[in-house]
Amino acid sequence: MPELPEVETIRRNLAPHVEGRRVESLEILDARWCRPIAPAELSAAVEGRMVERLSRRGKYLIWELEGDVFLLAHLRMTGTLLLDPAGAPPHTRVWWRLGEHRLAFVDPRRFGTGELALGPEALEAFLARRLGPEPFSEAFNAASLHASTRASRAPIKAFLLDQRKVAGVGNIYADEALFRAGVHPLRPANRLTRKQTEELHGAVVASLQAGIDAKGATIDDFRDPYGVQGSFQDQFLVHLREGEPCPACGRAVRKQRAAGRGT
């Protein structure tokens, strides 16, 4: 499941190939991808525009196009972006054509989305409505995390998965960060001590950075734009390690549910 490190891995690989190029065509094969906007309408808004920058916010990949048009792609559960794949991969939902490159949005479960923001204000409104602070920005720090946890009695795992509390953390990195910080996933957010929120802040940042350094985690679907798997799954401390010895105490890792997710 692509989370911040996986989307960042895609962005880094893709940016040099798409920035400065023109989106000659955007062929949307699955109307669900951009619903409720009609595929023709979205394509028309994008086609012919230069890609000024490929950026990321949380788990959104943002195509910053000339004329202040922004295309926000979200991979959700099973989305991948493949650059110049051989032939047409199964479950291709969208094709970009940029110069000599073709790019496929492949998504077996069809949860992935493409949305449009016209103008910087619309982009800002779109993001502000959905996302909290970016984990690597100054806006996310020990003090701000501590302050925002005060307002929530939800289990800290649910808190971390809430994109409005901190952007980009999903199930993998929530598990890894909580373990690193030594905080129980079901502990109410407002009952973490200052020391614990400080630990957790560091653990969230460190886990995400380790994920980026490992070029993402591949559980089953994730590939970078060249089709290469990430390696962070080899460094999981607890995620998907049910029954294996705990790296800290040696007892078997137990799996339970928190916030409706395997934990």
Place this chain on the structure above:
DNA sequence: CGACACTCCTGATGGC
């Protein structure tokens, strides 16, 4: 505010 159910979707898995 939060818990929970439901929706979207389909490949993988497990039971028989």
Place this chain on the structure above:
DNA sequence: TGCCATCAGGAGTGTC
């Protein structure tokens, strides 16, 4: 071997 039910989950919405 084959069939079927169940599960997985990111995000949005709605109910209580």
